[in-house]
Amino acid sequence: MTLTLREDDFEAFFQVPFNVYDGTPYVSPLKSDLKRFVSAAANPLFDSSDQITLYTAHRDGRPIGRLTAHIHAASNALHDQKAAYFGYFDCANDPEAATLLLKAAEGWARARGLTSLTGNFNLTAMQMIGVQTGGFEAQVFSDCMWSPPHAALQLKANGFSQIFPMSTYETDLPTWHTHAGPERHPPEGVTFAPITRQTLSARLEEARQILNISFADNPMFVPVSKEEYDFQAKDLKWVMDKRLSAVLHHEGQAIGALICIPDLNPPLKRMKSRLGPLAPWHYLRHRMTNDRAVVIYYGVRPDWRGKGLTPLMIDRISRAALKAGYKTVGGTWIADVNEASLRQPEKIGATRLQRLHLFRKAL
Numbered sequence: 001m002t003l004t005l006r007e008d009d010f011e012a013f014f015q016v017p018f019n020v021y022d023g024t025p026y027v028s029p030l031k032s033d034l035k036r037f038v039s040a041a042a043n044p045l046f047d048s049s050d051q052i053t054l055y056t057a058h059r060d061g062r063p064i065g066r067l068t069a070h071i072h073a074a075s076n077a078l079h080d081q082k083a084a085y086f087g088y089f090d091c092a093n094d095p096e097a098a099t100l101l102l103k104a105a106e107g108w109a110r111a112r113g114l115t116s117l118t119g120n121f122n123l124t125a126m127q128m129i130g131v132q133t134g135g136f137e138a139q140v141f142s143d144c145m146w147s148p149p150h151a152a153l154q155l156k157a158n159g160f161s162q163i164f165p166m167s168t169y170e171t172d173l174p175t176w177h178t179h180a181g182p183e184r185h186p187p188e189g190v191t192f193a194p195i196t197r198q199t200l201s202a203r204l205e206e207a208r209q210i211l212n213i214s215f216a217d218n219p220m221f222v223p224v225s226k227e228e229y230d231f232q233a234k235d236l237k238w239v240m241d242k243r244l245s246a247v248l249h250h251e252g253q254a255i256g257a258l259i260c261i262p263d264l265n266p267p268l269k270r271m272k273s274r275l276g277p278l279a280p281w282h283y284l285r286h287r288m289t290n291d292r293a294v295v296i297y298y299g300v301r302p303d304w305r306g307k308g309l310t311p312l313m314i315d316r317i318s319r320a321a322l323k324a325g326y327k328t329v330g331g332t333w334i335a336d337v338n339e340a341s342l343r344q345p346e347k348i349g350a351t352r353l354q355r356l357h358l359f360r361k362a363l
Contacts, residue, residue, distance in 0.1 A: 004058045005100050010035060012056040012063035013088075018272065020064055020092040025139055026146045027265040028273040033235075037123060038068060038088075044227045045123060047073055050112075052123075055104045057097040065091035065098060069105035071112070072124055075222045084109030084363075086119035089131070089147075091154060098154035110363050118163075118360040120145065125220040126211070126297075127232065130166055130333060131155065134355030141294040141330035142264045144168050145356060152359070160359035164219070166333040167342075169350040173322045173329060176348050184315040186248070187307060192316070193249045195242040203247045204229075204237065206254035210247075214299025219337060239264065243324050244293060244317040248300075248309060256300040258313045260321075263292035263330065291327040310344055318348065 006012060014035075017028055028034070038054060040046040051073065057065035067089040076083055086105045091098045109117050122128040122145070132147035140146045152162065186192070195203045205226070212223045224232075239261050248256035267286040271279055295317070300309045321329055333356060334341045 001060050003096055003100060004061075005104055006056045006058060006063075007104075008054050009056050009063075010038070010054060012058065013038070013054045013066050016056060016063045016066040017090045019062060020090065021148070024146070024148065025137070026090075027140070027142075027269050030268060031274050034273075036231075042231075043123075044225070044231050045072065045074075046070075053108060055101050057091065057094075057100050059092075059094065059097065064094060065101050067091075067101050067105055067119070068123070069108040069117075070121075070123060071114070072121070072222065075124070075220065078222055079220075082113060082115045084112070084114040084117045085121040085123070086117060087122040089120050089151065089155075091151065093148070093150045095154060095157060099158055102155070102158045102160075106361070106363060114363065116360060116362050117160075118358055120147075120358075124222065125218075126215075126222075126224055128332075129358065130164075130356030131359055132354055133162070133357050135168075135353055138353045140265065140354065141168070141170070141292065141332075142261060143294060143296060143332050144330070144354065145333075146354075147356075152357070155359040158361070160361045162357045163360050164358040165336045166356045167336070167352050168331060168333055168354040168356070169345040170328055170330040170353045171318070171345070171348055171350040173318060173327055176318055177322055179349060180315065180318070183319065184308070184312045186312060187309075190248055190250050190255070190309070193247045193254070195245055195247065200237050200240075200242070203245075203257075204233065206247050207257040207259055210254055210257040210299045210301060211297060213301055216302075219335070236261070241293060241324070243320050244326075246313050246316060248313065250304075254301075255304045256298075256309045256313060258298035258317060259296040260317055260329075261294055261296060262287065262290050263294050266290070291325060293321050293326045293329045295329060295331045297332065305340075311347065314344060314348060 036042040040049040040052050052070035056063045068087040128145045130145050133152050208229045215221045241260050244260035246258045267282040
C-alpha cells in the first residue's frame with residue numbers, strides 16, 4: 001500500500017476527518033470557515049504565504065491524515081522565541097502516516113530557523129488548542145477539540161513531550177439550580193450593558209478589550225487585534241445568544257464580559273460541515289430543540305478582580321440559560337495553571353468533560 005505526502009491540497013485536507021473519524025464525536029469546522037482560517041491571504045494572523053502550509057498523507061490516494069505547519073509571528077515576538085506550531089492534526093491509526101506528517105512539519109520549521117514545534121494550535125492559543133488525552137466518549141461542545149486516543153500516542157512515538165494540561169467542563173443546570181442559592185446582584189454602580197442588534201458591535205468590541213486585558217498574564221496569550229477578532233468572530237454576531245452573554249459596565253466603561261453561544265456541533269455534524277440548500281432548515285431545527293450552550297470566554301478587568309464579578313456573570317447566565325430552555329452549559333479549555341479560573345466551575349458543581357495537553361518537540 002502506497003503512502004504519499006501532498007502539500008496545500010485543501011480539498012484533501014478538509015476530507016481527512018470524514019475518512020478516518022466516522023462514528024466518533026469529532027465535528028469539523030464549517031468548510032468555508034476552515035478554508036479562510038488556513039488561507040494566508042485571507043487570515044490577518046499571517047503576514048505572508050510563507051507562514052502556513054497544509055500537509056496531507058494519502059494511503060493509496062485516499063487522504064487519511066493532515067496537519068498545518070505555521071508560525072504565529074506576534075507570539076514569537078512577544079515571547080522572544082523561535083517557535084513553529086502544528087494544528088488540525090487528524091490522522092488514522094496509521095503510525096507511518098503520522099510520522100510522515102510530523103516529519104514534514106519538522107522539516108518545514110527547521111528550514112525557517114525555528115527551534116521548536118508545538119500543537120495542536122488551531123491556530124492560536126485563543127482558538128481551539130490541545131490534543132485530547134482523556135474523556136474520549138464525551139459529546140464535545142462547539143469550539144472544543146476532540147482527538148482519538150491514538151493521536152497522543154503517535155505524537156509521543158515521534159519524540160513529542162506532553163505539556164500544558166487543560167480541561168473542559170460542563171454544568172448540569174437543573175442540578176446547579178438546586179444548590180444555587182439566592183440570585184446575585186451587581187455591586188453599586190455596576191450594570192449589565194444591553195446587548196441588542198443596535199449595540200452588538202459595540203458590545204463585541206468591549207468584549208475584545210476585556211479579553212486582551214484580562215488574559216494578559218496567561219501563558220501563551222497574545223493580544224488579539226480588532227482585525228483578527230472580527231475575522232475569527234465573523235459569524236459570532238449571528239449565533240451569539242444575547243440572553244446569556246453579558247458585558248458589565250461601571251460609569252460607562254466595560255469591566256467584565258462573558259460570551260456565550262448555542263452548541264452548534266449537532267447541525268454541523270448533520271450537514272457534514274458543508275453549506276447547502278438544507279443548511280437553514282438544519283439550523284432552525286436545531287435552535288428549536290437544542291438544550292446545550294457554550295461559554296466561549298469570560299474575563300474581568302484586573303482592577304475589578306476579587307469583587308465577585310465572575311460569579312455574578314456566571315450566576316446570571318446560568319439562570320438565563322435555564323429560563324431559555326438549556327439544560328447544560330459547557331466551556332472551552334481551562335489550563336491547570338489558571339487556578340482562579342478553575343475555581344469557577346468547581347463553585348457551580350461543574351464536572352470535567354475532557355482532558356487535553358499540548359505536545360512539544362525541540363528541533
